[in-house]
Amino acid sequence: MAEDCLFCGIANHEIPSEIIYEDDQICVYKDIAPQAPVHVLMIPKKHIESLDTVTEEDRDLLGYMLFKVKDIVKLAGIENGYRVVSNNGENAQQTVKHIHLHILGNRKFSWPPG
Ligand code: AMP
Numbered sequence: 294m295a296e297d298c299l300f301c302g303i304a305n306h307e308i309p310s311e312i313i314y315e316d317d318q319i320c321v322y323k324d325i326a327p328q329a330p331v332h333v334l335m336i337p338k339k340h341i342e343s344l345d346t347v348t349e350e351d352r353d354l355l356g357y358m359l360f361k362v363k364d365i366v367k368l369a370g371i372e373n374g375y376r377v378v379s380n381n382g383e384n385a386q387q388t389v390k391h392i393h394l395h396i397l398g399n400r401k402f403s404w405p406p407g
């Protein structure tokens with residue numbers, strides 16, 4: 294855990310959030326400012342800043358996160374497709390420096406993204 298990291302605080306139950314799923318590796322909770330009828334964030338419990346800072350030892354964890362998406366989609370009641378987004382770095386407007394997957398659903402999304 295990284296001190297002063299909001300998402301580590303959520304994963305450790307020190308900061309309140311609406312967690313919908315967790316296991317030994319990941320935590321999934323509702324985004325505080327939802328951009329779709331369903332908008333949850335999936336984080337690794339391990340503090341990793343962004344996709345730029347992953348190491349060889351994170352390979353299985355990163356694969357596990359994508360592997361679990363379909364279960365979370367079902368659990369969250371998303372139907373008819375969904376979007377998975379990861380903002381990394383300044384141009385993508387990453388605001389929290391702890392890797393997270395946005396999982397958004399139950400509305401139609403446009404392309405290209407804004
Ligand atoms: P990003 O801009 O990709 O770094 O995404 C950060 C996300 O975290 C945003 O969608 C915020 O709405 C969300 N967020 C910030 N604080 C909290 C919180 N305390 N609980 C849940 N989601 C949060």
Ligand code: ZN
Pocket residue numbers: 294295298299300301302339340341390391
């Ligand atoms: Zn963290």
